[in-house]
Amino acid sequence: MIRIPDAEHDTLRLGERPLVVCDIDEVVLEFVTPFQGFLKANGHELRPRSFRLTGNIVNLEDGRETEAEDVGRLIEAFFSEQAEWQTPVEAAAESLANLSDDADIVFLTAMPPRHRSMRRELLSRHGFDYPMIATESPKGPAVRALHGDRTHPVVFLDDIFVNLHSVREHMPQTLLINLMANPTFRALAPDPGDGVSVATDWPHAESLIRAHIAA
Ligand SMILES: [Mg+2]
Known part of the structure; x- marks a missing residue:
């Protein structure tokens, strides 16, 4: 076992x-709903077009897709502050x-x-x-x-x-x-x-x- x-x-x-x-x-x-608020507070936005996070998040500054590595970083930051969001x-x-x-x-x-x-x-x-x-x-x-x-x-x-x-x-x-x-x-x-x-x-x-x- x-x-x-x-x-x-x-x-x-x-x-x-x-x-x-x-x-x-x-x-x-x-998770998804408060993460959307967290992203906005951090200069990003989730625009759900398909069943995944990566590829559906954009940087509000330049409108470009947020890279997978940065999505991972944002999720990690969100979990560090989860008590305030979830x-x-x-x-x-x-x-x-x-x-x-x-x-x-x-x-x-x-x-x-x-x-x-x-x-x-x-x-x-x-x-x-x-x-x-x-x-x-x-x-x-x-x-x-x-x-x-x-x-x-x-x-x-x-x-x-x-x-x-x-x-x-x-x-x-x-x-x-x-x-x-x-x-x-x-x-x-x-x-x-x-x-x-x-x-x-x-x-x-x-x-x-x-x-x-x-x-
Ligand atoms: Mg789950």
């Missing part, structure tokens, strides 16, 4: 019950609180561990008191490490297809849910692929999860 390094996670104690592994950006915290996704706190009566909730965020303490504080401020793993490793092996060979139902929610497909590959029994808070990007998203359910919002995701763990 693959170990998750201690520096990357809170105390993880799973009960003998279903497991819901949940991404953070665009799933429980708004807000909860509508109904996420309520749905997770409902589900936590019957399942363990664990956050799995693709974020350098150096931002972990700020993110932990931000989540707790909004009532998301569930343990978090912050790692840049692929998500499939991380879910596998977490769930092991337990036979309880397992659910994974994420906005990024590569993460959903990674979990599909390593944990094929998982209920995979694609959830994306930003309506513009949700409308631009291609089909998420075989075996991935698309949830339009948290109440929808909650009903899909309830049906899965009751089955």
